[in-house]
Amino acid sequence: MTIYSACAGPEPTGATPASTENVSAAASQNRRIEVRRLGMVEYEPTWALQEQLLAETLNRKALNRQALEAGQAPQPTPNYLLLCEHPHVYTLGKSGKPEHLLLDEAGLAAHAATFHRINRGGDITYHGPGQLVGYPILDLDNFFTDIHRYLRVLEEAVILTLAEYGVRAGRIAGLTGVWIDFEEGALNPRKICALGVKCSRWVTMHGFALNVTTNLSYFGHIVPCGITDKAVTSLAQELGRAVAVTEVQDRLLPHLARLLEAELYANS
Template sequence: MDFLSACVTPSPPGAASLAVAPALSGQNRQIQVRRLGLVDYVPTWELQEQLLADTLAIKARNRTAQEQAQPFEPTPNYLLLCEHPHVYTLGKSGKPEHLLLNETGLAAHAATFHRINRGGDITYHGPGQLVGYPILDLDNFFTDIHRYLRVLEEAVIMTLADYNLRAGRIDGLTGVWLDFEAGAANPRKICALGVKCSRWVTMHGFALNVNTDLSYFGHIVPCGITDKAVTSLQQELGQVVPVAEVQERLLLHLAGLLGAELRS
């Protein structure tokens, strides 16, 4: 069974019920972190697909082993962290017309475009943006895709709080926002999410704008949302913020929320 989370999806109010439960027998809560640096989008997508396929193969073997009373093989968890050259990606539920550039326009902006198998509409990745791709077997943590999305959001919210930025959620919209309160004058998105989950194994993930060139968002309708802005840490703080520093802060928060042990 596959679950696809879109950019617009029903959201529980707040981050309640994110308390970490003790690990059960057979659950592997180690996460192998791979810091990839600046890498092209397609090879990273292919790496995700391979890690997903490998994990699903282990789960298939475990089902057979269970039937035959054979030993159980723990499934791995991965987190790929990277930046990408300029690229636009369109999820399965997205509308191609939300990309406002033709092939000539893409070339002029040194950008590429790919249709992919995550949920959501169109989004942008580029240098200065911290992108995370967790390939996690949620059977190792909890089998609740909406809770998983809330955990990713909460890790970003906690990271932004380290920089004295108050961020949160907007009901009905996945992602992390500033000026998120009802009636706020200028709600603006700082982190997008789009996830695929197959047999409780996740791929794709989040994109946090750190020092992102926000002009590239002007060439799309981000996540199909026409009435809200996009921002970055650099835009909000008025200075460049080291992506590696943000990355390490976010890792610590995510590990705490998942009750995970990080391995490099």
């Protein structure tokens, strides 16, 4: 069942002919993304699901290289978008500092939270109820092989979604993520969406976390993303009213489809 789609434009007239290998690869491009709405799920099994989908996609890419070498047509690689919420959990990226978690084991237990060291980039962050978490497992060979552009696409989808609620958001130079009061010289810049990704042979995992009705007090137990001089916020705090996470999901998906020139679908 198709949810949202956006078609890529035609190839420009007079374009330089591609090599046989590139033609074969282009013919196998798959711009369809399977959306899985997982609801409230524990962090660890969701991470395991990401790893499983990543491994399957990498295996397909390895088989495709063998097929091309043998003069055979490659098979399209899949793309997925997992959407969910997590119970209270802190995750530390590869470049993060353990001291940015301000709770010991007893403190974690007292706040019903868990802690995981994971293999994405970035420092420490928090996930919890009321937060829209998105994990795209995309083969960027199906779209564009530029990780910086990919991060900007995720940010832009969130910025456009927030604009639908009348919330003006943007970027701060040198800081990944989406911010309110982001303009240079603003007195109270605050982060509303964090990003952290891993990319293996152009296949992505991990993703973004958008604070919708998140309990922001949990950010007080970490140095969020290693940043000490800026605050965090949520859509509910900016609007002064609650918003359903599922509603924000519905508003985000068409922006992702358009920016990636993709078709989003759910298996029914």
